[in-house]
Amino acid sequence: MSSAAKSTPGEGQGEATVQIERKREVKRIRRSADEARRLILDAAEERLAAQGPEGIRLQDIARDVGISHPAILHHFESREGLVRALIARTSTQLRDKMLTALQSKHNGEDVVEANELISNVFETLSDRGTARLLSWMLLTGRSPENSTSGALVTEIADELHLRRKEDAAKNAKAAPEREDTLFMAILTANAAFGDAIIGRELAAEAGLDQAGVARFRAWFAKLLHDHAGDVNKS
Amino acid sequence: MSSAAKSTPGEGQGEATVQIERKREVKRIRRSADEARRLILDAAEERLAAQGPEGIRLQDIARDVGISHPAILHHFESREGLVRALIARTSTQLRDKMLTALQSKHNGEDVVEANELISNVFETLSDRGTARLLSWMLLTGRSPENSTSGALVTEIADELHLRRKEDAAKNAKAAPEREDTLFMAILTANAAFGDAIIGRELAAEAGLDQAGVARFRAWFAKLLHDHAGDVNKS
DNA sequence: GTACATACTGACACGGTTGTCAATAGTAAT
DNA sequence: ATTACTATTGACAACCGTGTCAGTATGTAC
Numbered sequence A, B: 001m002s003s004a005a006k007s008t009p010g011e012g013q014g015e016a017t018v019q020i021e022r023k024r025e026v027k028r029i030r031r032s033a034d035e036a037r038r039l040i041l042d043a044a045e046e047r048l049a050a051q052g053p054e055g056i057r058l059q060d061i062a063r064d065v066g067i068s069h070p071a072i073l074h075h076f077e078s079r080e081g082l083v084r085a086l087i088a089r090t091s092t093q094l095r096d097k098m099l100t101a102l103q104s105k106h107n108g109e110d111v112v113e114a115n116e117l118i119s120n121v122f123e124t125l126s127d128r129g130t131a132r133l134l135s136w137m138l139l140t141g142r143s144p145e146n147s148t149s150g151a152l153v154t155e156i157a158d159e160l161h162l163r164r165k166e167d168a169a170k171n172a173k174a175a176p177e178r179e180d181t182l183f184m185a186i187l188t189a190n191a192a193f194g195d196a197i198i199g200r201e202l203a204a205e206a207g208l209d210q211a212g213v214a215r216f217r218a219w220f221a222k223l224l225h226d227h228a229g230d231v232n233k234s
Numbered sequence C: 001g002t003a004c005a006t007a008c009t010g011a012c013a014c015g016g017t018t019g020t021c022a023a024t025a026g027t028a029a030t
Numbered sequence D: 001a002t003t004a005c006t007a008t009t010g011a012c013a014a015c016c017g018t019g020t021c022a023g024t025a026t027g028t029a030c
Helices: A033-051 A058-065 A069-075 A079-106 A114-125 A128-139 A152-170 A178-206 A210-233 B033-051 B058-065 B069-075 B079-106 B114-125 B128-139 B152-170 B178-206 B210-233
Strands: none
Touching: A033 A058, A033 A069, A033 A079, A033 A128, A058 A069, A058 A079, A079 A114, A079 A128, A079 A152, A114 A128, A114 A178, A114 A210, A128 A178, A128 B128, A128 B178, A152 A178, A152 B178, A178 A210, A178 B128, A178 B152, A178 B178, A178 B210, A210 B178, A210 B210, B033 B058, B033 B069, B033 B079, B033 B128, B058 B069, B058 B079, B079 B114, B079 B128, B079 B152, B114 B128, B114 B152, B114 B178, B114 B210, B128 B178, B152 B178, B178 B210
């Protein structure tokens, strides 16, 4: 009835993210500090996404990686340290993804692709793991002024606003209000976040299949797009 | 250094929900089972909202209420039982609030108040405690098919759709698509939920004060309102 | 090869939390 | 008053997760 019997229960369906190194009986595997930290964070992230906050237990994570739990303490001095590191990594990852999503459309192509940009942002933000991590972080009240999303929303709003102004100038329309653009960004963030958390249940309840969800996102993008147009018209 | 010394630390700012009965040295207070359950659930809810998932500890909650923790076990057989009861209660409360929010506008007054209705729904859903509880519930993977929000979204969408059709008929406009209405409901739910969780941080980051937040909600309501109009026009 | 730094381990200590149990004390009915 | 019922309690037991420690093994520099 001990705990040793059930090793890593039902963890087989995971991605290839966590390279489970089968520990040979005697040979001890020695990784570089960075590598070890990466593996540990990967495992922790997976646990968190799969089981929620209470899924982050040093022993479990250690088992996932194939090390002993003191090794984790060695790399991140404490559980809290691990959590902070995880938050920090996820935050910067999110930030990077967001910024690239922004850049990608500004180089070539038209400028009018703002709605497609919105879609990108939505997709990125509504990533299950990320949103779960972030929301759990907020729920437990960590990182009040952290680099969480930094001044991300503001940056995005600025970027968006820039394009709207360009677009307005090009078509000889009145320039949109700044706050209007900001609100669009905030709405997108809120909606994406909510989608990541309750989207699944909501869709199931409403009888939406995957195609339906896709239609919803397209609908949302169009909604914002139309709004961006209408504001200038009237 | 026992626990009796520091009774109910820093809980003074709370509402009048939890009637803290100062336990006289010897007199033992005896409540009815229902009353006790209610008090315990209130305290648990407050803890959860204030400190997140890990804030639900039997001893703490017991201290808040002014009882000993075995009393909690007596009323809800286990911690898990308490959690389930809390979820159940919050769910039905949410449901009730939603339905009343719906009814209130359908009786008297005009029918066009759909956007105000949306505002109501938004406000209700974005209640901090409720959303936190729900999201934590989802995060920890409880109640997959529960009465969580039941067929709530569907119901609301139906109700909304009904009014839109009435409105369309009255103004001799084309009837809107059903899915369009559903999407409006889903977007509202997502946005309200996201707002409840990251809204505060988002607003702070964007430099929005309370008035700004209010403007955002109004903006959102108007966005949906305009959309409802536009769909018919074109 | 030898020495050094450090990733890693097993065993254990510690604190905190849930849950059990026998006993106590309000409350209502007879 | 006596009785029956049960809300409530203090003390205790069992468990679990974090963190410590002294020691081991592996890679690297010389």
